[in-house]
Amino acid sequence: TLHPISNPTPKPTPSPTFTPRPTFAVGTEDIDISGTILISGIFHEQAQANEIVFRKAIADVSAVYVESVLVTLESTAPADSSVSIFIGYIVTTTSPEQAAAVVSALTDLTFAKMEAAISTAAEDSGVLAIFSGVIVL
DSSP: OOSEESSOOSSOOSSOOOOOOOOOOOSSSOEEEEEEEEEESSBHHHHHHTHHHHHHHHHHHHTSOGGGEEEEEEOSSOTTSBOOEEEEEEEEESSHHHHHHHHHHHHTOOHHHHHHHHHHHHHHTTOHHHHTTOEEO
8 A cells, every 4th residue: 555554553464454544643752654555576585675765765755854764574475586565664754744744745645656756766776677577556
């Protein structure tokens, strides 16, 4: 799924599940927005070795610095097989306004825009060939 959620499941679910519109808590600390993206067309170990590509892509579509994005990759298949991979992400923001802008950007994100962001980030990282078959599900 492309849309961020406020409380992700501890492990990826086998099929997409409905999640409500993302929310965030307002306080004196940083505000985290989390969600998942499901991709295929790349080996898990290749994706894991190049996780910076996903951080850059999510930062780009969220309009934040790459240092503000954390990702985790999970798959139910062996690392050397090309399967669907769940990319969990957390975007850390420093104000309610920035958090609202990130939530809006991620909520409005399309598969095509995310695929383009991944391709651009892969090209910028010099690994476009590895990511050429990646599709967002």
